[in-house]
Amino acid sequence: xxxxxxxxxxxxxxxxxxxxxxxxxxxxxxxxxxxxxxxxxxxxxxxxxxxxxxxxxxxxxxxxxxxxxxxxxxxxxxxxxxxxxxxxxxxxxxxxxxxxxxxxxxxxxxxxxxxxxxxxxxxxxxxxxxxxxxxxxxxxxxxxxxxxxxxxxxxxxxxxxxxxxxxxxxxxxxxxxxxxxxxxxxxxxxxxxxxxxx
Numbered sequence: 001x002x003x004x005x006x007x008x009x010x011x012x013x014x015x016x017x018x019x020x021x022x023x024x025x026x027x028x029x030x031x032x033x034x035x036x037x038x039x040x041x042x043x044x045x046x047x048x049x050x051x052x053x054x055x056x057x058x059x060x061x062x063x064x065x066x067x068x069x070x071x072x073x074x075x076x077x078x079x080x081x082x083x084x085x086x087x088x089x090x091x092x093x094x095x096x097x098x099x100x101x102x103x104x105x106x107x108x109x110x111x112x113x114x115x116x117x118x119x120x121x122x123x124x125x126x127x128x129x130x131x132x133x134x135x136x137x138x139x140x141x142x143x144x145x146x147x148x149x150x151x152x153x154x155x156x157x158x159x160x161x162x163x164x165x166x167x168x169x170x171x172x173x174x175x176x177x178x179x180x181x182x183x184x185x186x187x188x189x190x191x192x193x194x195x196x197x198x
Contacts, residue, residue, distance in 0.1 A: 005029060009076040015069055031077050040065070045111060046080065053111045054083045058103035068104075083108065134196060137172040140184055141165060148197040151181075155190040164189045 004026040009015055018024055024037035027047075036043040041057035042065045058064045072078040083106065128142035143149050144162050152158050165186070173185040177193070184192045 009035065010074065012070075012074045015074055028076060031080055033076070033080070035076070044076075044080065044083070051111050053109050054080075054106065055109070056083075056104065056106040058105065060103060064104040134182055135174060137165065137169075137174065137184075140174060140182070143182075143196055144194075149182075149194040150197055152192070152194045154192040156192075161190065161192050 004021075005028075006014070006018070006026045007029050009018060009028055018026065018035070019037060025035070027034050032047045034043075034045045034047065036045075040059065040062045041055055044054045044056075046052045046054070056065060056068060068079060072082065126142060128139060128146055128148055134140060134143065141162060144158050149158070154161050156164060168186055168188060171186055175183050175185075177183050180195070181193050182196050
């Protein structure tokens with residue numbers, strides 16, 4: 001399934017446009033998460049090595065979700081900052097907060113379908129420019145994210161390696177082997193070798 005990719009949800013009009021989509025479901029580049037509106041519940045899945053899901057809303061109305069969004073100044077990042085304080089498997093309705101709607105429920109959980117989110121960051125890199133040399137780590141990530149490689153060799157799968165690589169911005173060594181394969185080395189990430197599909 002193709003997942004729409006939005007740069008952010010930080011303004012009122014962006015939220016309105018999102019809610020008006022035929023299917024209000026998208027991957028957000030910054031912060032890196034997926035947002036899914038399911039009738040009266042908003043599901044936000046923070047992406048990373050272990051995805052973390054927040055489900056907030058009411059059984060009867062979307063109003064409590066809209067209240068949270070507006071009170072957080074239309075900022076998805078602000079919403080997530082607040083949700084990070086919710087303990088696993090607890091609900092706001094179990095610990096009432098006076099300023100929120102009594103119908104509001106907020107739950108934090110680990111998605112059971114984690115494999116569906118393993119490739120979540122793949123859309124955050126632009127389509128690779130295959131006419132350029134592969135010299136930077138972002139160029140390597142783009143190749144892997146877009147599947148432009150053959151004969152992958154690493155202790156990790158391509159998706160696992162891609163997720164692990166996002167933790168480190170520096171200390172990458174990218175070279176070509178004598179047979180034209182790309183070799184990527186980092187002190188904290190298993191070495192990867194592959195044939196760029198140029």
